[in-house]
Amino acid sequence: PSVFADVVQAPEDPILGVTVAYNKDPSPVKVNLGVGAYRTEEGKPLVLNVVRRAEQMLVNDGSRVKEYLPITGLADFNKLSAKLIFGVDSPAIQEKRVTTVQCLSGTGSLRVGAEFLARHYHQRTIYIPLPTWGNHPKVFALAGLFVKTYRYYDPATRGLNFQGLLEDLSAAPSGAIVLLHACAHNPTGVDPTFEQWEQIRQLMRSKTLLPFFDSAYQGFASGNLDADAQSVRLFVEDGGELLAAQSYAKNMGLYGERVGALSIVCKTADVATKVESQLKLVIRPMYSSPPIHGASIVATILKDREMYHEWTIELKAMADRIISMRHQLFEALRAKGTPGDWTHIIKQIGMFTFTGLNTEQVAFMTKEYHIYMTSDGRISMAGLSSKTIPHLADAIHEAIT
């Protein structure tokens, strides 16, 4: 018998498992609204033109080799990534108070940041929003942090529970880490307003709570890279410290290339240097150094004015298509006279709509309409098209009536 005979079958990942079930379904009308990946109007994955161009340039550059990157990754990529999130004129960058390391997409950046905090920060409790991306609690707990939640979403309004959020953060122990979604909160699509961000900032700074921003959708929420980084920049402007995890999965469509960055903004350049030296000790035994290809694509695009511009146009087109799907779905439900208030579909932003459909309704839609989504009723707007919207509207209508 196998020495592993006692290993028990683990459940599928709640998000990736949706795609596994979808792939097994032979129905020609099936729709996958589970995974957060952009699809074209034809339902196809999209490689941005500017990414194809950058790859071509990299292939044609005969001087490029496949040597290891340093532990912290591609230096150009790190500098440009910091500028992208904190702004080109960020004083924190000019004062060399920011250390940025290339990591394995958003997930790897969160994990490296969390491992660093578990080793070197005095307060090991992290508060995450309720609900949040399903991987967050696991990433932080396995890194050695204690995970607690703060109220975020109000099912009654399908909006922000701002009062609950303020109460829970006020009650958090001084110094606690707080995970904040920079924009396009996943799974709810509900973000604080700018004024609310400012209140959150004041509260957190007065209680010395440490912000850890997760920025997986910069440019994807509004179509504008600067607008979607406002929350983070607000916290940098006050001179305080914070962490930020960036992903290029969605905004450059580099999902499988696993390109991301962790930045830690410190009070002084001296502290930033020491912090970076410790980040290297976190990374080296984990995977030695990050992969070169995806980061080279990003650096090629970010450092060239014309390619950067092309990227912003393609990014805006993706964001606009998602926003248009929101309007089309909302209109389709209105046209059918589906009972209830569906305005949250157009109010929420980013890749997902938190529909408010319950587990039974989701199961019904999967069984009868072959529509796949996570059981919390989250649908990926990026997986919809003008062709599939009527089918989804029919399914929602029947599920709730």
Ligand code: PMP
């Ligand atoms: N944070 C959030 C909120 C996300 O939605 C995602 C992607 N689903 C990530 C982080 C990380 O994704 P990746 O590791 O693919 O960059």
